[in-house]
Amino acid sequence: MTEPTYVVGHQQPDTDTICSALAYARLKQEQGTAAVAARAGDVNPETEFVLDRWDVDAPELLEDAAGEQLILVDHNEYSQTVTGARDAEVVEIVDHHRIGDVETSSPILFRNEPVGSTATILTQLFDDADETITTQTAGLLLSGLLSDTVVLRSPTTTERDRTVAARLAEIADVDYESYGKELLMHKSKIGEKSPREMVLSDFKEFQFDSRKVGIGQIETVEPSVVLDQRDAVLEAMEEIATERDYAVFLLLVTDLLEEDSTALVAGPEIATVEDGLDTMFSDREAFLPGVMSRKKQVVPPLEDAFY
Amino acid sequence: MTEPTYVVGHQQPDTDTICSALAYARLKQEQGTAAVAARAGDVNPETEFVLDRWDVDAPELLEDAAGEQLILVDHNEYSQTVTGARDAEVVEIVDHHRIGDVETSSPILFRNEPVGSTATILTQLFDDADETITTQTAGLLLSGLLSDTVVLRSPTTTERDRTVAARLAEIADVDYESYGKELLMHKSKIGEKSPREMVLSDFKEFQFDSRKVGIGQIETVEPSVVLDQRDAVLEAMEEIATERDYAVFLLLVTDLLEEDSTALVAGPEIATVEDGLDTMFSDREAFLPGVMSRKKQVVPPLEDAFY
Secondary structure: OOOOEEEEOOOOOOHHHHHHHHHHHHHHHHOOOOEEEEEOOOOOHHHHHHHHHOOOOOOEEOOOOOOOEEEEEOOOOHHHOOOOHHHOEEEEEEEOOEOOOOOOOOEOEEEEOOOOOHHHHHHHHHHHOOOOOOHHHHHHHHHHHHHHOOOOOOOOOOHHHHHHHHHHHHHHOOOHHHHHHHHHHHHOOOOOOOHHHHHHOOEEEEEEOOEEEEEEEEEEOOOHHHHOOHHHHHHHHHHHHHHOOEEEEEEEEEEOOOOEEEEEEEOOOHHHHHHHHOOOOEOOEEEEOOOOOHHHHHHHHHHHHHO | OOOOEEEEOOOOOOHHHHHHHHHHHHHHHHOOOOEEEEEOOOOOHHHHHHHHHOOOOOOEEOOOOOOOEEEEEOOOOHHHOOOOHHHOEEEEEEEOOEOOOOOOOOEOEEEEOOOOOHHHHHHHHHHHOOOOOOHHHHHHHHHHHHHHOOOOOOOOOOHHHHHHHHHHHHHHOOOHHHHHHHHHHHHOOOOOOOHHHHHHOOEEEEEEOOEEEEEEEEEEOOHHHHHOOHHHHHHHHHHHHHHHOEEEEEEEEEEOOOOEEEEEEEOOOHHHHHHHHOOOOEOOEEEEOOOOOHHHHHHHHHHHHHO
């Protein structure tokens, strides 16, 4: 039997990561690769809604990737990969983030583009390969695209994302504005979580120089649900920062309707964050007008400040 | 005035690197970017022949890239970039090598594909952008493709390279077999060089774990021109290894007609090379049957051996 190639997204998977793993595994299968869609962690409520809506099983949980062949989607740094990835062989990468620290011995396909979602690039790859996008696959890709771009409202959104979204919506036979609103509603289902679960639900770790920095984001139409319990949230963040030896744990509470964020911060190096984001924290909280994208508006200035 | 974006290939530029910089700068200009083709070092005799044949000026020599915006073509690791690249902003990468150590703060276009030449990928980018490939640009791209694939004979050659070569040859209005032979003839003009110039003329430095490794390659139809002066060549290699603190300096003398290589080696860690290449050096020389590609057949096993 051929060894499978796992198509896997980042830890704390979001809808773009899960749907990209599913869609790209399908494309690779069509092309004759023994590809298996996988995930690096639990599926969030928004993604559960999507899988249910399009009647697709969740990807297989990959607990340890050591020794396996991996196609990374929606990420390209080791601090965000599945456990064991450093001892796996990375055979392809499709992503839309900054270029991270994954190195390979041999030449591989690495397709990274500055667009709003990995699903946008995958749609192109289906076209390049002349493979038909089924209604179900279009539903998955559209969900990834709309989730990552906050229904085309995030500053990461490009013209190409808009064109691709319109086309996928047609194939999937949905109105993308109203379908997108359903997604956002499920993204906001955070009230029932513990503070610790809440701050880790969409969380990424970065290595800036010699320091580890954690950046979480909660995208919601009701920021008050989080901010009303800010002391408990800050306590959970402080705990995690200590456990994991973070220089900083930054949490963005992003208001999807007002299109801005409130930042909470824990860890010893708060001054570096103030410097990077050109803001001042008062009682560990700062308001960031216009900030919706961790990737585009927060990671680059923070990285600069830490180096 | 808009700041230019430099499109630049690797140090010790070869024909694919120079022609890719020229062709991609043209495409970016068509798309409205103030792109300038640049080079990180002297143009070799084969490339001089190509520039003369297609009546194109050599790219501008970029002596220090610090503070500039860079598009890297045909490489993606700092040990091979132009001076000052670590203090420049890398805004795009198009390449066909292993994934190296370049990291960015923001998402960028990084298009790396396991094909025979960067020119092959650039031809696709012209098509994707719906831009016409002129006779002159086709001549440049075809030269890069034929040079890097040793006229489609190298094991790195893919079906796509063959298809693209046929198409470019039609636009450029040349017979690619006979044009390719002209290229090889010029590639082989090594007799008039000093041993030091010879071993550094197509040379790449790698960082494997904590050690620096230099790997040079001389592709020729007359390996005897090099091997007849092997003592002088080995002396030059030993000198360079000491100056630059290399664990190993490996030189591949590749016979383009027989499609194999003779390896010469200098530096303290010869046993690691023997281990990696599964060979034994006798008097610092080993025969490597079937080996033509540094990138595909030498770098990956050597990297494994050093880690």
